[in-house]
Amino acid sequence: MTSAPRAIGVDVGGTAVKAGVVDAGGTLTERRDLPTPREPDALVAAVATLVRDLRRAAGADLPVGVAVPGIVDDDAGTVALSANLGWRDVPVRDLLAAALAEPVAVGHDVRAGALAESRWGAGADAMLFVPIGTGIAAALVLDGRPWGTGFAGEIGHVLVTDPDGGPDLPLERVASAAALARRCAAGGEVTDGAREVFRRLADRDPRARTVVADALDRLADVLAGAVCLLGPVRIVIGGGLAGAGEDLLGPLRERLAERLVLGNVPEVVPAALGPWAGCMGAAALALPHPDGGVQ
Amino acid sequence: MTSAPRAIGVDVGGTAVKAGVVDAGGTLTERRDLPTPREPDALVAAVATLVRDLRRAAGADLPVGVAVPGIVDDDAGTVALSANLGWRDVPVRDLLAAALAEPVAVGHDVRAGALAESRWGAGADAMLFVPIGTGIAAALVLDGRPWGTGFAGEIGHVLVTDPDGGPDLPLERVASAAALARRCAAGGEVTDGAREVFRRLADRDPRARTVVADALDRLADVLAGAVCLLGPVRIVIGGGLAGAGEDLLGPLRERLAERLVLGNVPEVVPAALGPWAGCMGAAALALPHPDGGVQ
Numbered sequence: 001m002t003s004a005p006r007a008i009g010v011d012v013g014g015t016a017v018k019a020g021v022v023d024a025g026g027t028l029t030e031r032r033d034l035p036t037p038r039e040p041d042a043l044v045a046a047v048a049t050l051v052r053d054l055r056r057a058a059g060a061d062l063p064v065g066v067a068v069p070g071i072v073d074d075d076a077g078t079v080a081l082s083a084n085l086g087w088r089d090v091p092v093r094d095l096l097a098a099a100l101a102e103p104v105a106v107g108h109d110v111r112a113g114a115l116a117e118s119r120w121g122a123g124a125d126a127m128l129f130v131p132i133g134t135g136i137a138a139a140l141v142l143d144g145r146p147w148g149t150g151f152a153g154e155i156g157h158v159l160v161t162d163p164d165g166g167p168d169l170p171l172e173r174v175a176s177a178a179a180l181a182r183r184c185a186a187g188g189e190v191t192d193g194a195r196e197v198f199r200r201l202a203d204r205d206p207r208a209r210t211v212v213a214d215a216l217d218r219l220a221d222v223l224a225g226a227v228c229l230l231g232p233v234r235i236v237i238g239g240g241l242a243g244a245g246e247d248l249l250g251p252l253r254e255r256l257a258e259r260l261v262l263g264n265v266p267e268v269v270p271a272a273l274g275p276w277a278g279c280m281g282a283a284a285l286a287l288p289h290p291d292g293g294v295q
Numbered sequence: 296m297t298s299a300p301r302a303i304g305v306d307v308g309g310t311a312v313k314a315g316v317v318d319a320g321g322t323l324t325e326r327r328d329l330p331t332p333r334e335p336d337a338l339v340a341a342v343a344t345l346v347r348d349l350r351r352a353a354g355a356d357l358p359v360g361v362a363v364p365g366i367v368d369d370d371a372g373t374v375a376l377s378a379n380l381g382w383r384d385v386p387v388r389d390l391l392a393a394a395l396a397e398p399v400a401v402g403h404d405v406r407a408g409a410l411a412e413s414r415w416g417a418g419a420d421a422m423l424f425v426p427i428g429t430g431i432a433a434a435l436v437l438d439g440r441p442w443g444t445g446f447a448g449e450i451g452h453v454l455v456t457d458p459d460g461g462p463d464l465p466l467e468r469v470a471s472a473a474a475l476a477r478r479c480a481a482g483g484e485v486t487d488g489a490r491e492v493f494r495r496l497a498d499r500d501p502r503a504r505t506v507v508a509d510a511l512d513r514l515a516d517v518l519a520g521a522v523c524l525l526g527p528v529r530i531v532i533g534g535g536l537a538g539a540g541e542d543l544l545g546p547l548r549e550r551l552a553e554r555l556v557l558g559n560v561p562e563v564v565p566a567a568l569g570p571w572a573g574c575m576g577a578a579a580l581a582l583p584h585p586d587g588g589v590q
Contacts, residue, residue, distance in 0.1 A: 071557075138524060140524070140525075142437065142442060147437060148525065148526055149526065150526050150527075150559075151522075151523075151526040151527060151557060151558075151559035152524070152525055152526035153524065153526075154523045154524075154526075154557060154559065155520075155523050155524055157523055157555075157556070157557055158519065158520050158523045159516075159519070159554055221454075222520060224453065224454070225450075225453050225517060225520040225521070226520070226521075226524050227446075228446075228449045228450050228452055228453045229433060229435070229447070229448065229449075229450055229521050229524070230435075230443065230447055231443055231444065231445050231446040231447035231448075231449075232445075232446055259454055260452075261452070262366075262446055262449060262452055263446075264445075264446035264449065
């Protein structure tokens with residue numbers, strides 16, 4: 001009897017590296033996290049140490065998948081640019097393979113999170129994952145596999161009208177959690193992030209209502225454009241802002257229905273896996289695909 | 296020795312049915328066209344007659360692919376809705392299979408055209424095909440295969456700002472060839488379609504310049520949104536408006552570069568195959584895929 005497939009997932013974030021062991025059913029065990037080393041060599045050494053530790057804990061030489069942020073060439077396994085890590089043209093897959101003396105699956109963090117949501121979370125075989133936090137990104141899953149490379153998913157950079165009357169500006173400067181907090185603070189009182197904005201919204205604070213309405217209008221514009229292109233694939237909202245729940249999703253659904261008059265309104269659901277989705281998706285990159293083959 | 300694979304392609308358009316024999320190298324021979332019968336039964340009978348005629352001419356029982364317009368369920372082979380044909384919920388694949396007493400490949404006309412451009416024309420393995428004529432549609436090719444079904448590709452229905460100050464309206468009401476002609480005519484003189492608009496543009500007619508600039512601004516907005524989502528995949532502009540050539544594509548490229556500041560500007564090229572792309576793509580649906588397997 002062979003045991004069920006398992007893999008080690010490592011999610012390299014801007015502040016923390018999250019790692020664990022994930023099985024084919026999506027169960028995550030042996031969680032580890034540590035502050036992200038900034039230098040590629042130090043990071044690779046830290047990941048190699050985590051992998052050895054997790055293999056010891058798992059009692060097996062499990063395969064390894066690693067998710068990295070930034071502009072990632074998924075095919076080449078390189079990070080072209082990561083503002084969070086301060087990296088440019090880092091061949092992270094080759095560095096990891098050299099450190100571990102074996103091939104390692106490397107992918108983009110958002111596309112890995114989308115894969116995890118698709119397979120084990122709120123997703124579907126065709127879906128658009130949209131994490132909204134300090135920025136806004138997106139990742140497509142098509143036929144159960146993450147799609148795209150490089151600049152794919154940069155919907156936070158779609159230009160939208162400035163609610164304050166200035167020149168058009170990137171979506172994430174109006175609709176990210178960080179933008180909500182900043183725009184609410186511009187009304188006078190400083191806010192403690194997007195959570196505070198939604199608390200004020202519940203209290204019918206007029207500035208919070210305006211700021212959230214502006215954000216949702218523009219987010220709906222951009223998502224409606226994606227839906228017209230892709231058809232009504234399920235939209236999975238993740239990141240910090242998903243914590244706002246129906247206060248965010250209800251009005252977003254209404255705005256999408258106003259914009260999608262052909263009858264092509266998609267389901268809009270919150271992400272199910274939370275901040276460990278990237279780690280789980282990294283492991284999924286190294287697990288056999290349910291339809292056969294690796295990713 | 297076996298001969299190179301060939302297939303019969305049939306493109307059911309709103310006004311004409313175009314059919315021919317296409318080989319794996321993309322050579323189209325034995326072209327036939329006839330006015331489109333409006334009733335599904337009459338259309339199916341006409342297609343069956345065309346197929347028998349083409350098989351006789353080709354001297355072989357070639358496989359058959361058929362492209363149909365409207366909201367097409369590519370998986371089920373049904374036309375959910377076609378305004379051009381006046382159809383609703385027509386199981387065209389089953390009807391054709393019954394008439395020909397064999398399986399028939401059925402797909403959406405724009406996705407079929409995109410497949411043909413990808414394989415034999417101006418395209419690439421990952422590309423966005425955007426025919427602009429009486430309406431505006433789009434079709435994605437990913438990994439060399441058309442992607443999407445149903446409402447996918449309806450970018451003509453993305454809401455954009457009305458250049459005349461009214462409520463937001465669908466992109467194709469500002470940027471289709473038909474819209475250009477109509478808006479130009481609203482300035483006084485009636486125009487003879489989009490060709491006349493571009494002739495006036497070359498003569499520096501102010502109304503034509505405004506109308507074309509409005510159209511390109513909004514087309515660029517919608518395409519930039521798609522590029523942010525997909526990454527800089529090649530954009531292939533087809534349909535009647537592609538005949539305007541660099542008068543259209545040059546200013547469109549400039550506008551995309553203004554909107555895509557990450558360095559994610561795609562190539563924008565005119566379609567190469569012209570009005571028989573749908574017929575060729577229909578045949579491609581029935582030909583072996585170059586990477587193995589059928590579509």
